[in-house]
Amino acid sequence: MATEEKNYIEINPRRCKGCAACVVACPNDCIEVGSEINQMGYQFARFAVNKCIACGMCFYTCPEFGAITVYKKSRKGA
Amino acid sequence: MLAGVKPSCFFMENKEMHTIKHQKARSLYPTFERKAPGAEVSHYCPGCGHGTVHNLIAEAIDDLGIQDRVVFCSPVGCSVFAYYYFDVGNIQCAHGRAPAVASAIRRTHDDAIVISYQGDGDLAGIGMSQIVHAANRGENITVFFINNAIYGMTGGQMAPTTILNQKTVTTPSGRHAANEGFPIGISEIINSLHAPVFVERVSLATAPKVMKARMAIRKALRNQVDKKGFSLVEILSPCPVNWKMTAVESRRWLEENLEPVFPVGNLRDLAKGPFDRVDRKKAGRVSDRKILEILGVDEKEVHTSSIHLKEEQNVKIAGFGGQGVLSTGILLANCAIAEGLQTTWLPSYGAEMRGGTANASVNISHEAIGSPIVSFPNVLMAMNLPSLDAFEDTVRPGGCILVNSSMVPRQVRRTDVAAYHIPATDMANNIGSPQIANVILLTVYALVSGAITLETLQKVIPLSIKRKNLVNINMKAIEAGIAWLEENRK
Numbered sequence: 001m002a003t004e005e006k007n008y009i010e011i012n013p014r015r016c017k018g019c020a021a022c023v024v025a026c027p028n029d030c031i032e033v034g035s036e037i038n039q040m041g042y043q044f045a046r047f048a049v050n051k052c053i054a055c056g057m058c059f060y061t062c063p064e065f066g067a068i069t070v071y072k073k074s075r076k077g078a
Numbered sequence: 079m080l081a082g083v084k085p086s087c088f089f090m091e092n093k094e095m096h097t098i099k100h101q102k103a104r105s106l107y108p109t110f111e112r113k114a115p116g117a118e119v120s121h122y123c124p125g126c127g128h129g130t131v132h133n134l135i136a137e138a139i140d141d142l143g144i145q146d147r148v149v150f151c152s153p154v155g156c157s158v159f160a161y162y163y164f165d166v167g168n169i170q171c172a173h174g175r176a177p178a179v180a181s182a183i184r185r186t187h188d189d190a191i192v193i194s195y196q197g198d199g200d201l202a203g204i205g206m207s208q209i210v211h212a213a214n215r216g217e218n219i220t221v222f223f224i225n226n227a228i229y230g231m232t233g234g235q236m237a238p239t240t241i242l243n244q245k246t247v248t249t250p251s252g253r254h255a256a257n258e259g260f261p262i263g264i265s266e267i268i269n270s271l272h273a274p275v276f277v278e279r280v281s282l283a284t285a286p287k288v289m290k291a292r293m294a295i296r297k298a299l300r301n302q303v304d305k306k307g308f309s310l311v312e313i314l315s316p317c318p319v320n321w322k323m324t325a326v327e328s329r330r331w332l333e334e335n336l337e338p339v340f341p342v343g344n345l346r347d348l349a350k351g352p353f354d355r356v357d358r359k360k361a362g363r364v365s366d367r368k369i370l371e372i373l374g375v376d377e378k379e380v381h382t383s384s385i386h387l388k389e390e391q392n393v394k395i396a397g398f399g400g401q402g403v404l405s406t407g408i409l410l411a412n413c414a415i416a417e418g419l420q421t422t423w424l425p426s427y428g429a430e431m432r433g434g435t436a437n438a439s440v441n442i443s444h445e446a447i448g449s450p451i452v453s454f455p456n457v458l459m460a461m462n463l464p465s466l467d468a469f470e471d472t473v474r475p476g477g478c479i480l481v482n483s484s485m486v487p488r489q490v491r492r493t494d495v496a497a498y499h500i501p502a503t504d505m506a507n508n509i510g511s512p513q514i515a516n517v518i519l520l521t522v523y524a525l526v527s528g529a530i531t532l533e534t535l536q537k538v539i540p541l542s543i544k545r546k547n548l549v550n551i552n553m554k555a556i557e558a559g560i561a562w563l564e565e566n567r568k
């Protein structure tokens with residue numbers, strides 16, 4: 001999903017509980033809860049729509065630790 | 079790369095083209111080892127606000143560069159296990175008492191950054207008195223108050239902050255003022271006091287509000303770093319499980335129902351100006367001499383240590399449950415106190431009840447001791463074989479191992495430590511009770527280390543055993559230990 005020219009987030013499926021707080025938090029509707037199930041039995045969230053502005057709203061809203069990492073395209077690479 | 083040709087990004091590694099903008103704070107452990115499954119996730123319910131607040135606090139700790147100074151006082155409530163996550167100093171406090179514990183740390187540790195993290199049952203229920211008095215004294219601490227309007231951990235009973243008509247397990251038809259009184263505004267109560275410098279109520283209902291909470295949390299911690307005084311942040315936080323909603327619904331409910339009762343915003347920010355709410359320079363210090371005078375103690379009676387430790391003693395005493403290893407640790411620590419030394423005692427019960435191993439860690443030092451944990455002892459007292467097997471390799475080179483050879487059918491393998499193989503249980507049985515085997519070991523330890531004197535051991539034993547008819551037999555154990563060492567010391 002992540003392409004080199006855009007910002008993106010990574011959701012670690014093992015650390016996600018599928019609460020969807022990040023889904024609501026994202027201003028650009030980038031995140032959805034998928035149908036796959038992780039090792040704890042949770043339907044985890046995934047980065048689905050590549051319109052990320054690296055605002056960090058999902059990151060700060062998420063109640064889990066290290067579930068979301070936000071990557072910003074570096075100026076050099078843009 | 080050809081001049082004038084734009085480098086094609088698509089052949090390059092993703093990560094080189096990107097910088098990480100937000101990632102897990104360093105002040106949180108990488109994984110969370112505990113008995114329950116899921117070392118990578120929190121123990122909180124999906125969508126619980128506690129985790130969000132933990133992340134915000136951890137980020138602020140990272141950014142302020144205070145990780146090695148923080149003492150995190152966790153409450154009783156769902157966040158009782160905060161120490162699973164925060165890689166800082168941690169103390170788990172009795173229900174509602176975190177502000178009292180935090181005050182004590184504040185008064186004794188100038189450099190500590192002290193956090194009291196509390197739920198509404200903890201802070202506004204059982205601990206109302208503690209928080210009000212800590213705030214009123216203007217203790218330079220930071221309080222994070224998680225208001226989820228319910229008792230989460232115990233299954234959803236009414237809290238002092240439960241709003242009118244809110245259904246809980248104990249208010250099945252809703253809270254009614256005539257029965258249970260009105261919801262209590264903690265921020266307003268704290269704001270009615272003179273001393274606090276910063277009081278703000280924030281909400282986790284939406285992402286922009288979370289960002290405001292983030293700023294308030296940073297500010298409340300910075301105030302403490304700058305020695306400004308007491309700061310409290312009240313955080314309206316979802317408890318989806320006990321509110322019986324999804325995580326998303328709970329955030330909406332919070333915004334529509336809690337926020338009107340508990341308006342968010344800053345109530346007080348006095349940290350900016352040259353404001354001195356509590357003039358600490360005027361604090362009267364009572365000298366040690368004065369304290370002795372008040373207690374009616376003659377200065378000559380005060381014992382100053384005549385012991386000179388070659389090095390700090392980090393002692394591990396291990397054996398079967400029932401062999402008295404924990405009480406031996408207490409006895410040693412009490413002797414160290416009687417010698418005027420600093421000491422700590424930390425029991426580890428293990429599977430003691432089922433005859434497994436138990437161990438006690440004792441530190442003895444001339445200096446204040448930072449941590450009671452002994453991972454690499456310089457003294458090991460092994461009362462049985464599993465204990466020697468478990469701890470032999472952890473002993474530091476140059477240390478010493480005392481083995482109860484009646485119970486251990488092998489020699490110490492290490493050659494870089496002093497080893498004493500003492501048939502302590504056999505000797506104890508000869509005297510009349512297997513229970514005194516550890517006193518024999520302790521006697522040998524006292525003699526070879528010089529960390530405590532035999533006079534002290536003889537004085538402290540009668541004070542620490544309940545059945546006075548056993549005093550005599552313990553004194554014989556000391557004599558047996560002395561005799562053994564005389565015979566075997568070559």
Ligand SMILES: Cc1ncc(C[n+]2csc(CCOP(=O)(O)OP(=O)(O)O)c2C)c(N)n1
Pocket residue numbers: 154155156157173196197198199200201204224226228229230231232237317
């Ligand atoms: C002295 C004492 N009384 C009562 C309890 C039972 N108890 C455990 S947690 C709790 C309330 C927790 O609610 P809150 O502080 O709101 O925290 P939350 O779990 O909602 O985060 C109570 C009453 C206890 N553990 N100790």
Ligand code: SF4
Pocket residue numbers: 011015016017018019020021022023044045061062063064067068125
């Ligand atoms: S907020 Fe965190 S835990 Fe919840 S769905 Fe998103 S990534 Fe998963």
Ligand code: SF4
Pocket residue numbers: 008009025026027028029030031051052053054055056057058059070
């Ligand atoms: S960083 Fe912002 S835009 Fe990107 S996914 Fe998260 S909330 Fe959406």
Ligand code: SF4
Pocket residue numbers: 121122123125126127128156226230231316317318319320
């Ligand atoms: S019971 Fe409530 S406060 Fe406790 S972990 Fe679950 S959601 Fe959080």
